Amino acid sequence: MNPIRVPKLNNNDVRYVLVEWLAAEGGHVRPGDPVAVLETSKATEEISADGDGILHRIRAAGDECEVGEVIGRLFASDGEHHRHVAVGLAGPSEQSDPAASGPGEVVVTERARALARERGISWERLAGLGKRVVRAVDVARLSADSAVGPRAPSTPVAGPDHAGDPRTPVGPSPQEAVARVVAESHRTIPTAFTVMRMSVGRSVVHARTASRSARALIGLPDLFIQAIARLRTEFPAFYTAPDGVADQRADAVHVGVTVDVGTGLFVPVVRDADRLDLGEIATVLTDHRLTAMRRGFRASQLTGSSITLTLHNEPNVVLAQPIVLPGTACALSLPAVRRECALTAAGGVQEVEVVDVGIAYDHRVINGRDAILFLDALRRAIESPA
Structure with missing residues (x-):
């Protein structure tokens, strides 16, 4: 009898929502088969079976499950599974299959509820979708179909047991996950901060030229990602994953980049950035921005960064101090480009x-x-991009 445990999917959360089971109760599961979908505060992720056997579900769709918790078991045979169920060896903590719940009960995931509140979509409209499990993508589609813009809802989206109760919280939002990470960073990481001014005129010109060659929109963030990734050999400590007093050196550079398009703050990862050209980096960043608009990240896209670049390129932002994410050694911040006057070698004045x-x-x-x-x-590297 092999347990199916909730894996650690990110550093933001200690518990996730079991969105749905992908394998049937009593069905035969093979190693590597997807068995369930978990939702974190920012992403969804399929989990797969580690072994072979007959599935018995312990937790139901919509349940919150802690990291390491057993949500199902795999039995060696149908007979063993039937005996387990018949004699009630599961114990009082094991819950029935979600299919046994009464008709009309709808599970709305946390991200779906947060998006519904943001878009002003009531519980009744979600229930009217006719889905057993309502996910964020369903809410986004409903919002687009009915042209509902962001506004404050008149009725909180809390579920059938709490409808109409204004005191009922909708559930954790992505911002709460951000708060946990920031608090953890401040609590556990002794952070220092240094700033250096860089001239980016040549890089701006280089980005325009590279855009035409790659037929992709390349900007300063892409050049900084490439330059950061290429410094690993010279500065390996900056790409470590601190673990107490021992550091594990990164074998590839995965750059986490902040993305905020109005749907929440995400830090998706540009994987193997040291092996990508500028066009490939630009394509990955564009895909991340589109995914952020749909709030459709998978947990695997948001984990595994070895260094972080935070973008603060709104006009007039001069300086920003980034948060060092737990599990990394440093984070860089890129503010907006600004123009200023500087002296030339001949004593003249030029704009830079x-x-x-x-x-x-x-x-x-x-x-x-x-x-x-x-x-x-x-x-x-930035001042001499060619």
Whole structure:
């Protein structure tokens, strides 16, 4: 009898929602078969079976499950499964199959409820979809079909047991996950911060030229991602995953990049960024922005970063201090480009384009002198992009 446990999908949450079972109760499951869909505060992820056997479901769709919790079991044979069910060995904590719930009961996932509240969609409209499990994509489709824009709802979306109760919370939002990560970072990581000014005029021109060659819209973030990824060999400590006093050196550079298109803050990962050209990096970032608009990230897209780049390129943003994500050693911030006057070597005055790039770093892993050397190497790469 093999247990099916809830895996650790990210550093933001300690519990997830069991959205739906993909394998039938009593069905034969093989190693690697997808068995269930879990939803974190920001993404959904399929989990697969580690072994072979007959599935017995313990937790029901819509349940909140903690990391490591057993949500199902695999039995060696139909007979063993039937005996287990017949004699009630599951114990009082094991819940019945969701199919046994009464008709009309609708499970609305946390992300779906948060989006419904944001779009002003009532519980009655969600229930009217006729779905056993309502997911965020269903709410987004309903909102688009009825041309409902963001507004405050008159009735909270809490479920049939709480409809009409204004005190009932809708459930955790992506912002609550952000709050947990920020609190964890401040609590556990002794952070230092350094800033260096960089001239980006040549990089701006280079990005335009590269856009025409790659037939993709390439901008400064793409150049910074590429430059950051290529510094790993020279500065391996900046790409570590701190684990107490021991550090594990990254074998590839996966750059986490902040994306916020009005649906919440996400940090999807550009994987193997040190092996991608500018056009490929631009394509990945574009895909991430489109996925953020649909709030359709999978957990695997939001985990595994070895370094982070936070984008603060709204006009007039001069400086930003990023959060060092738990499990990483540092994070860089890229603010908006601004124009200023500078002296030339001949004593004249010229207009230049600059950014003040910041790096927040775990002082247990990185020292201030190393942070300065890293920023200076990044500056040289950005100021001479060709």
